[in-house]
Amino acid sequence: MNILLVEDNEIIGKSISVYLKNKGYKVERILDGEEAIDSFENSKYNLIVLDWMLPGFDGISILDHVRNISDIPVIITTAKSELDDKKEGFDTGADDFLVKPFELEELYIRIKNLLKRSNQIESVLIGNIELFLGQYKVTKNGEKINLTNKEFLILEYLVKHIGIVVSRTEIIDYIWGEESVFESDDKLDVYISNIRKKTYKHLIETIKGFGYKIEKEKNKIRN
Incomplete structure (x- = not known):
């Protein structure tokens, strides 16, 4: 927190x-x-x-x-x-x-x-992945996944923009802010790859030359 x-x-x-x-x-x-x-x-x-x-x-x-x-x-x-x-x-x-x-x-x-x-707030169900908004908590089949803070923030940002293509620049600005754009740009690929490995491969869709998206129809928000 x-x-x-x-x-x-x-x-x-x-x-x-x-x-x-x-x-x-x-x-x-x-x-x-x-x-x-x-x-x-x-x-x-x-x-x-x-x-x-x-x-x-x-x-x-x-x-x-x-x-x-x-x-x-x-x-x-x-x-x-x-x-x-x-x-x-x-x-x-x-x-x-x-x-x-x-x-x-x-x-x-x-x-x-x-x-x-x-924190008795929304969680988002993405297949067998559940993300608890604002809580730095993600589970897979009910078992907690150990995401780093930045991995969680990237995934949460994409979840909050379900069905929308989010540019790399938007994610970098949100996560790294004033830090080096070149350094964070390289790191973003690593974080996305780690998130996929810890959740599942097709959770985050790459939009070539632009950014990433999580499909809306795969998700359900619940309280």
Whole structure:
């Protein structure tokens, strides 16, 4: 699970980041509001831990922006403890509200509960392959397949565009972003090959000279 941590306090931010990483989460820490919005729009996260008081845009402004485009779980952290403050946070779309100072274990418990609820979401059935959206989990005949993070993200991206030809450039931009285009272009072939080996050969169709596609009629989305 990939968590966006928006916290400008160095001590608090580092403590949360180290603790959550030790619990097995991927954590990207952002220090100010404007950068948080840019990062959210250009990366994939499963949950946001969002401080209220930040340089640039404050947490409520960021939350309002996020809610216009996503229902990702958001935990607000703040020293504000008045009922009106909590009401404003929840009314804007916060899923949870944690008043500072708090125990790191309490944050961890709340994150686990929110992710558990949010992950009762769609899965996509592709023949005998089932992909659980946003969960980095794929099974074959009910048995878990060990895909790397990038293999999963590539497969998930293709699944989200079922029946549509996706160009190599689109996949590379989504997965590698600012990294070297030439390096990632070579790697894409390797990842596609590995996905086919771990799932089945004809899952991903190559559209010569352009990109890849997963056929729509092979798939069924279910809750």
